[in-house]
Amino acid sequence: MKYLLINKFDEIVDKVDLAGNVGKTGATTYFKGVKRLPDDNDFDKLWKVMSEREYEMHFKNNLQNRQMGNMKYEWWKEDKEIIDDELKL
Secondary structure (H helix, E strand, C coil), rough: CEEEEECCCCCCCEEECCCCCCCHHHHCCCCHHCCCCCHHHHHHHHHEEEHHHHHHHHHHHHHHHHHHHHHHHHHHHHHHHHHHHHHHH
16 A cells, blocks of 8 residues: 655655555654654654545545635636726726
8 A cells, every 4th residue: 555755735755655454553654764753743743644545535625625615705806896996096
């Protein structure tokens, strides 16, 4: 199974394909070994580990939410009103 190392900007920093039985805990241990930080808390503050499938589901849901949010706010109508008001001056 593929596991991803994700930074705080939800960007993939690294990926690894590990045996299916190691799970997320094993992948986290692997990435902690790669980063060689002295404190586990430092790792947790900088990165998160998730499966590739989990990342895709999370990313797609966030993308859909952002798109739906943009559809609710029709910024172009507000911009048109501002421009119309400026043209009247």
